[in-house]
Amino acid sequence: MGGRILNIDPILTDNEKHLILAYNTSLQVYSAAESLLIRKIPLSFFTKPESRGQIVSVCPSATSQNLVWVASSSGYVWLIDWETGEGSEAYTKLECEFLTDMSIGAIKIDGSTQDVLYASVQRDQSWHILACDIRDLHVKASKILFTSPSAIGNLQSTRPGHTLVASAGRDIILGMSRAKSFSTFEGLDYDFFTLDGSDDITCLDVRVTDRVHLHRRSQRETGNMPVVEIVVGCARGSVFLYNDLLPQLRLKNTSKNRQFALQPRKYHWHRRAVHAVKWSRDGNYIISGGSESTLVLWQLDTQKMDFLPHLSATVENIVVSARGAAYVLHLGDNSAMILSTAEMKPTTYVSGIQTIVTPRPFSKDDIVRRVGKYTHAQLSKTPAAVNPCNTSRILLCVGNEQQIGHSGAGPSTPLIQTVDLTTMQSLAKQALTRTNPTDVNTTSRGYAITEPRITNIAYSHDGRWLATVDEWQPPSRDVNALEGSAVERREVYLKFWSLSEDGLTLELVSRIDAPHYAGQSESVLDIAADPRKERFATIGEDGIVRLWRPTVRQRDGIVVKGKKGEPLHSWTCSQAIYLHGNEAPGDLDTTTTPVRGSGAICFSEDGSTLVCAEVHEQGSAIHVIDPTSGEIRSSLNGLVRGDIQGVRILSSYLIVLSDTLVVYDMVLDELRYGAQLRTNEDTHGPGVSIIAHLAVDYQASRFAVAVSRNKPEGSHSHSELAIFTTEQCVPEKVHKLPCPITSLLPAIGSSGFLVLDAAAQLWSVSEGMDTKSLAFAQPLADLNLDPEPTAKDPVENATVALLENGDEEPASGDEMDVDMAEDGTDEDHVHPAVVAPQRLRELFDAAPAFAMPPIEDMFYQVTKLFSTKQAIPAA
Known part of the structure; x- marks a missing residue:
């Protein structure tokens, strides 16, 4: 379930009851009244290797309200009935190398009105606007209307399809049909005009209305030609308005006015690229949006602007309803909403999983290279946790956008999102660190301000507390002129939060600055929760394991209570365990040698044993600790190769995941089995990054291992999920996923696993037909409810x-x-x-x-x- 909403205009039906969104694997139909998923229509090209590609356009049919046309970048076209889901298996193929955009127009041919498909395609190193007559998913005829040496995009047609408009670089392409009806499809003919722009075009919209004559001179000069108005958004923030183009184009084509230049009206408010621009239904307003997280309404008559600020993310797409009573916004954080035009309040909100997507999706802001480093596509783990008290809710660490920023400091994940698995909707989103989503988020030199990222989260066993670790360090460019490095100025915070009764709101209880300090703030490598007590354990780069427990707040010997009379708590370090034997009397002692490497920590099922694994410059070791006394019972060497990825205890077995998978029997003190995970290609291949995950299903006595390989751009990245038992080294199940896995969790309270991939999709893994163990959201159509x-x-x-x-x-x-x-x-x-x-x-x-x-x-x-x-x- 889940997925990423594509950068395609959503479809709001004419009666404004249904919202159709295009995801990377399917079309999903939502109810505008309840924001619930009604129908999920999977598309067949993801299961057929010969039709690989990405959905680039979804357009409603001009002649039937229940049909939509879908086109992929490889030239495949579907005609789908969104009310029943029929048509997702049948498709047709256009003759092209690449397809960038599609539009549907209604043309009257031989006395009957039919859909005509317009597509911008690439053929033989040239770009064309192609008109196709498709009936019963068979291309009856096709005709090239316009040819350009540059890539054509933003293709739009009016209803009926007598006007075509598109963009090619900085040029605007306008096509007008020579007649209102045609006897045959081959007689379809257009007159095209090319308008030179001053900036790269990112979006546009066209409005065609009937001309109203106020005096005879107007009728004599313009005749009955329609009024064509085009608004264009550009890559540097400008908005250009071309008003009543046809008379100006006719005047320009006369012999006396060859030097006549079109003078559009220019509006400029956006700091970066204009991501979306639309006309209002009455033509009095222009609506635009961009990376400022603000919806801008330009009033043309008074030259004033109205704003709807502080949206949750970049405005990617804007759609005006057929009646003009609602706006549909698609935002960059994988959400969509319907706003009423009268009050500008949301009436429908659909939000999916908002984790960072890898590889980084294209953004219109990338057209113009700006100051700062551009972060390359990199794969990183997404901290996640399932609420023990409500197993249908999952916490995910997310950012303000689904794409990595331009700061050069890696992914920014300062927010935490609560997702309900039964509805696959976002219930809440809260900032756990400082953020700059809508304020001025650039420095005076134009560099992006970096935000902290959450590195670890963990629930307590009773679900009352949540522990988080966030980290931030300034970019190296900001500290080059100062003494020291960015690492010396690193900020690391360990925070403890109490959950509200509904489990959606977090209240900060304690903040520990630099929980692991060895002359400077050291990173927290891992955190684990005691399954029996209210206790957490952390391991840091300073080579120390710290145990944290809550204490009741007191002031002058009196218990401090909250608003409801409950006693308030504070979290403090109850014990520090020095792994290298150089115990110091104080927490702030700087004699401890930092451990530059990786580490992992976990409790046993009954909380009686604490196991931590560390990798440092001198080697690696696994320590078995008694958490009550803090004594190191034993240390194991030679079980870790490379960086440690995870360590777990299942019954009497110790499971260690690094470059190899090791299952060790702690009672018999012998190695059960081992398996090699990293290959020679992974080790020596340029630009290859690997992350591995480990999760344990205590009910079924199984554990899952996920290995994801992120290869350079242009290569195919994939991941494998394997289910093991402690008895045999051969996995019971091996499954390949098309996208890298970023998080792997056990299903709390039941058997099975939850898998989150880099495309913001959740997968459920359960044994056999055990569908009750992992209850995922189902569309209303699959529940066999009575039809509307x-x-x-x-x-x-x-x-x-x-x-x-x-x-x-x-x-x-x-x-x-x-x-x-x-x-x-x-x-x-x-x-x-x-x-x-x-x-x-x-x-x-x-x-x-x-x-x-x-x-x-x-x-x-x-x-x-x-x-x-x-x-x-x-x-």
Whole structure:
């Protein structure tokens, strides 16, 4: 489930009841009223190697409201019925090397109106605008309308398709049909004009209206030609408006006015590229958005601007509804919303998984090279955790965007997101470190301000506490003129948070500055929670293991209490365990030698044993510690090769993951088995990065290992997931995923695993047909619910929807628990019970809230009103 919403205009149906979003693997239909997923339509080209590509355009049909056209970059085209999901398996192929954009227009041919597909394609090193007559997914005819040496994008057509507009670099391409109807498709003909722009075009929109003549001179000069207006957004933040183009183009083509130049109106507010621009339905406003996380409304008559600031991310796409009553925004943090134009308040919100996507998706801000380093695509782990009290919620560390910034300091993940697995919707998002999402986030020299990143998170065993570690260090360019390095000025914080009753809000309880200090702030390599007590353990680069426990706050011997009378707590270090035997009397002693390397730590199932693994310049070791006394019981050498990736305890077995997988029996003190994970290609290949994950399923006594290989751009990255037991070295299951894995978690409270990949998708791994262990979100269409009522009388629709909402279709073989009339019909269905509002008012207003009967009794009284049969009048 999940995935990334593509940079394609969403589709809002004409009745504004459904929102269609294009994901990287499917089309998903949402209800605009409840923001719930109604239908997920997977596309077949992800399962067919011969049709690899990415979805580049999704357009509604111009002749049918229930059909949408879908095109991929490899030239494959689908015609899908979004109401039923039919058509996702059948497709046709256009003759092209690459397809960049598509648009659908309605053309009257031979007396009937039909869809005509316009596509910008590459053929023989040239770019063309292609018109195709596709019927029953067969290309009946195709015709090249325009040819350009530069790549053509932003292709749009009006309804009906008499006007085409596109962009090629800095040029605007405008096409006007020579007639309103054609006898044959081969007679389709357009006149094209090319307008020279002053900047690279990133987005555009066209508006065509009928001309209204105010005097005879206007009618004599312009005739009945329509009014064509184009608004263009550019890569350096400018917005250009071309008003009433056709008379100006006709004047320019005359012999006397060859030097006549078009003078568009220029608007400039955006600091970087304009990502989206649209006309309002009445033509009085221009709506634009960009990386400033602000929606800008330009009022053309008064030259004033209105703003909707502090959105959650970059505005990638804007869509104006057919009636003009709503705006649809697609934001860069993998979310979409519907805003009412009257109040500018969201009425629908759809948010998916907002983790950083690898490889970094293309951004329109990249067209112009700016100051600062551009971070190359790199693979990193995503800290994640499942709530022990509510196993359907997962915490993910995310950033303000789904792409790595330009600061050169790696991925920025200062936020934490709570995702509900049963609905696959974001429940909450909270900043755990300082952030600059909408404020001025650049320095005076134009460099991006870096934000801290969360490196580790862990829940306590009872779900009351959350421990997080965040780290920040200034870029080297900012400390070159100072003494020391960026590492010496590194900030590392260990924070403890208390969860609210609903589990969505975090309250900071304690912040530990530099929890591992050895002359400078050392990184926290790993954190683990005790499965039996309220205790956490951390291991740092200073070679020390620290145990943290809560204590009740006291002031002058009196317990400090909160607003609700509960005692407040503070987290402190209860014990420090020195792994190298050079124990110092104070926490701030600087004699400890830092350990430059990697490390991992974990508790046993009963919390009686603490195991930590460390890799440093002198070698590697695994220590078995008694957490009660802090004594190191034993140390194991030779089990780690390379950087340590994870360590876990399953029963009496110690599982160590590094460049090799090692299963060691701690009771018998012998090696059970080992497996090599890193190959020669991984070791010596240029630009290859590998990350590995380890997770243990205690209920099924299995563990999972995931290895992801991120290769240079242009190479295919993949990952493998293997399920092992401690008894044999041959994995029970090996599965390849198309995207690198960034996080691997056990399913708390059940058997199975959760896998998060670099495409912001969640995978569930369970044994056999155990579908109850991992309850993922299912579309409403897959739940066999009654279909929505057809378009009838609005009052009748409201009554039927009220009565039939939530009714479930019985499975085959089950008996229906309803009363049937003598003729075999369902009386309740034919004559539904209608409850007067005063009946409900009498029931709920019978007593004050504190004197009301139990909620169960109220439920039965309400259902009794709706289930009572009404008297049927005699004919």
